[in-house]
Amino acid sequence: MAKLKYALYTGCTARESTPELLMSTLAVAKKLDIELVLLDEASCCGASHLQDFDDFLSLVLNARNICYAEKQELNMVTICNTCQLNTVMTKERLDRDEDLKSQVNEKLAEVGLEYQGTSSVRHFLYAIIDDYGLDKLAEKVVKPLDDFNIAAFYGCHNIRPSHLHRKHNAVETDVGEGGGEEGFENVELMSKYNSGENPYNPTSLDRIIDALRGKSVDYESKNKCCGFHADLQAPHTAHKLTGTALLDAIDNNADMMVTPCPLCHLNMDVKQDSVAKEMGRDIKLPILHLPQLIGLALGIDPQELGLQHNVSEPTFA
Amino acid sequence: MSSERITKKLTFKTFRFNAETDFLPYFKTYEMEVGKDELVLDILNRIKWEFDGSFSYRRSCRHGICGSCSIKVNGKPVLSCKQNVWELVDIFETDTLLLEPQSRKRVVKDMIIDKKDFWDKHAELKPYLVAEIDEHPKEEIKVSPHEAEQLLEADYCIQCGNCYYACPAVEVNEKYFGPAQFAKAYRFNADVRDNAKQERLEKVREMGPGVWDCVKCFECAEACPKDVDPIEKITKLHNQIFEEGLAQDNVATRHAVGFKHSIVKHGLLDEGELVRYSEGTLGVMKHLPEAIAMFKKGKIVMPWNMPKSKNLDEIKTLVKSSSKVKF
Structure with a gap:
């Protein structure tokens, strides 16, 4: 197999409040011999909030980010669910609407760029599953996680809306005529034939936990919202959503939680004290970024994975 | 290909409650052979017609128009008359499906809620x-x-x-x-x-x-x-x-507009400044305990170390030429 190589769109959080996400992503990529080219030119994706204010500006900025992956003829990977969704929402709109695309390209031309739509955009999690492969990942495990009950927290923007997830995150595979033995023509059925997942029963993180030989926790909140995007304007809503998910994991015997989204991570990891006040119960649960969890199982040094930056101290590592 | 009718034996764990007579809700399970074309609404009908005539749910048009027959199956909101049952078996990889009303706390009777x-x-x-x-x-x-x-x-x-x-x-x-x-x-x-x-x-x-x-x-x-x-x-x-110029000056609108301010300055989002700008200098104080916890763990970037996107000039140019909305 040729060496895997991607353009990495880090997003803002990995450069600021979750440095451990970037550290662990790079460490895991190195260990798996995956080459990641940092897109240092990229700007913020707008995180849906710029979109609320100035939609067109957000399209231009996100298109510019994709241009830098296209210029290097690389597919883009993201490490933040919200970056992933906002980038593919831009891509989808530009790829479907020639008129909009030319309006955006008119602006991009001012800085010598052109959006073409040639690079795919996927969360790194799906590149690991589909391009690298879970069997190969399992072979690399030197410290199996079999002592731990691990609660997977998926994060909204990687699984919903499912039509975007299926089109961009999942590898499209030929499912044959009619889509299945009974001849269903329902797209939801297709999810089981590729790495795409159903938002009501997502499995990717649980499959990774399985490959790392941990025990995954079955709990209802795994595909629910942490409330991050309303943190400032509706703190009670956000705290209740974060708290409900954390307590659900704790009540189902989780030793730790893992998430592919740094925004979920911020709410779950940093806000445990204020969330505990809102919920009227103690909350203490180590929260890991997905590459931190993978890195531990691959035997990478916890310092290199940035575990010293986690507020909810993962004392087991 | 056999022309024989193929069915699956499925179990429906069903939420039951009558607000007038029951102290607590309970579940009843119904087992039946389900064909590949059967919809959730067919199952609701069969529970009523074949098992328990007191089972209650709303239904009317059966054509996805009236909007009355929605329930949740294994947590997935479904319009009963449009949702195929085998498809749910496939999604949830199980032969046991949980039928419940859209909102348990609003239940009047079984699947019927107060809207x-x-x-x-x-x-x-x-x-x-x-x-x-x-x-x-x-x-x-x-x-x-x-x-x-x-x-x-x-x-x-x-x-x-x-x-x-x-x-x-x-x-x-x-x-x-x-x-x-x-x-x-x-x-x-x-x-x-x-x-x-x-x-x-x-x-x-x-x-x-x-x-x-x-x-x-x-x-x-x-x-x-x-x-x-x-x-x-x-x-x-x-x-x-x-x-329409109807945006009030509050934490929510400043939070949206603050993204543009950061992007034009750094390309990336200045997280600390976004919180300060959105909350105001006084309001930001309530985030102090978390900010201290983050600082101790090396999660706060000081203003003088704020990372910037490469080719920031391009971003400044684009923000200037592409902005369409004012605040």
Whole structure:
């Protein structure tokens, strides 16, 4: 197999409040011999909030980010669910609407760029599953996680809306005529034939936990919202959503939680004290970024994975 | 190929409760052979007709139009008359399906819930055309195809409530209008014949009940059986609030605008400055305990170390030339 190589769109959080996400992503990529080219030119994706204010500006900025992956003829990977969704929402709109695309390209031309739509955009999690492969990942495990009950927290923007997830995150595979033995023509059925997942029963993180030989926790909140995007304007809503998910994991015997989204991570990891006040119960649960969890199982040094930056101290590592 | 009818033996764990006689809800299980074409509504009918005549649920048109038969199966909101049962078996990889009402806390009997809050909030946003109508017009009011397209399919809503009872903001904040309500407000705001746009925007811009409390989880988009995509309409309402100059100066609007300020300065988002700008210098104090915890762990970037995007000049140029909205 040729060496895997991607353009990495880090997003803002990995450069600021979750440095451990970037550290662990790079460490895991190195260990798996995956080459990641940092897109240092990229700007913020707008995180849906710029979109609320100035939609067109957000399209231009996100298109510019994709241009830098296209210029290097690389597919883009993201490490933040919200970056992933906002980038593919831009891509989808530009790829479907020639008129909009030319309006955006008119602006991009001012800085010598052109959006073409040639690079795919996927969360790194799906590149690991589909391009690298879970069997190969399992072979690399030197410290199996079999002592731990691990609660997977998926994060909204990687699984919903499912039509975007299926089109961009999942590898499209030929499912044959009619889509299945009974001849269903329902797209939801297709999810089981590729790495795409159903938002009501997502499995990717649980499959990774399985490959790392941990025990995954079955709990209802795994595909629910942490409330991050309303943190400032509706703190009670956000705290209740974060708290409900954390307590659900704790009540189902989780030793730790893992998430592919740094925004979920911020709410779950940093806000445990204020969330505990809102919920009227103690909350203490180590929260890991997905590459931190993978890195531990691959035997990478916890310092290199940035575990010293986690507020909810993962004392087991 | 055998022409024999193929069925699957499935178990339906079903929520039962009668608010008039029961102290607590309970579950009853019904086992049956289910064919590949059977819908959830067929199962509800069979429970009533073959097992227990007292089992209650709403149904009417059976054609995905009336919006009365929605329930949740294994947590997935479904319009019973459109949802194939085998497909659910496939999604959840199980032969046991949990049938429950859209909202347990609103149950009247079994699958039937009290939708009063849904309808009250719906009515509050004037879900109808507000216009001075000339009773003896000389010619009809013309709406161009382009103008009609601006409704973005928001008028396909059948008020089934799938999005409303899937919305986590509704779940924890009883004042919050909810996705179906916003989609309807957008539907009439986008109608060129309507005159109540400003009145609706003044309601949906309020913190607490309004669009700013949306958590952006996309549960509504996923739950809708008619592809109305309520969150798209919620975003459009945000845009209208700014476009119409009706944005109040508060933490929510500053939070949206603050992104642009950061991007033009650094390319990336200055997280600390965004919180300070959104909350104001006094308001930011309430985040101090978390800020200290983050600082101790090396999670706070000092202003003088703020990373910047490469080729920042390009970003500045694009922000200048592409900005379309003012605050």
